[in-house]
Amino acid sequence: MKFKVLPEPAASVESVAEMQAAVPLVPDGETSCCARLMRRTDVAAQDAAKEWLTFLRALELVEETEGQYRRLPLEADPERLRGAFRERVYLAEEVLSVLSAVEEPIGVEAVFERLEDRVPQWERLRHTDEAGVWRERVRRLLEWAVVLSLAERADGGYVAA
Template identity: 55%
Template sequence: MRFKQVPAPPASLDALADYRRAVPLVPGSEDDCCARLQRRTDVATRPDARTWLTFLRALELVEETDDGYARTRRDADPTDLADAFRERVFGAREVLSALGDGPVDAAEAFEAVRPAVPQWERHRNPGTWEADWRERVERLLAWGVLLGLAERTGEGYAAA
């Protein structure tokens, strides 16, 4: 399964660990986990907390159980995080593939991802889907940098 939610990345992997630690080890409801994320991190709104919860699941730092959501107990290895990002976050593969031909800017990366944007996304928000996905591509690129899969250059972004 590939997850669509992508929050703005934190400043460091240490900050990512803070988001993970905000989710309990003992499974809790989505509401409880979102409230904890808001109390223990800089997440301001419930929708933003839900985005983080989903994204942490994508990175395999949180799991959904029959009893709710819980922090995983395994170490957050940077290589595993990068692999989970590439394989489990919708659009990450496509954005990272766009970096293979040399430095690209966010607009060029968006053009590479454009064919992968589902039709239902285009129809759901016909006036805003392009702006929404351009922003999403910028966040994916920033996550790629944070996870060591990309680097920011003077001309844009390149594969690391």
């Protein structure tokens, strides 16, 4: 399963570990887990907390069973996070492939243009500004790649790390 939801990128892998630590070990409902994330971290809104729960699932740091979430007893190991990001986050591998295929730094707009045909048709119809929504997702993918040391910022764009 691939996850599309991406929170605003964290400052570091340690920040991801802090988010994971805010989720209870004992399964609890989404609303309670979101409230706990908001209390224990700098997440300010419930929608952002929901994004984090989903992203932590994508990174295999949290699991959801029957509408309840629990933290998995795994460390936020950078190498494992990189693998989960590549394999479980929608378009992550494709974004990284674009970076690997270019010799010069490439910007968000150029990466989006190379991947625009990968946006599912139903997603195109779902948003009034579909291109804007997906450009933002590509930006977040690139920034997460930087956080996870899969990419670097260079000359106003990004390059493979």
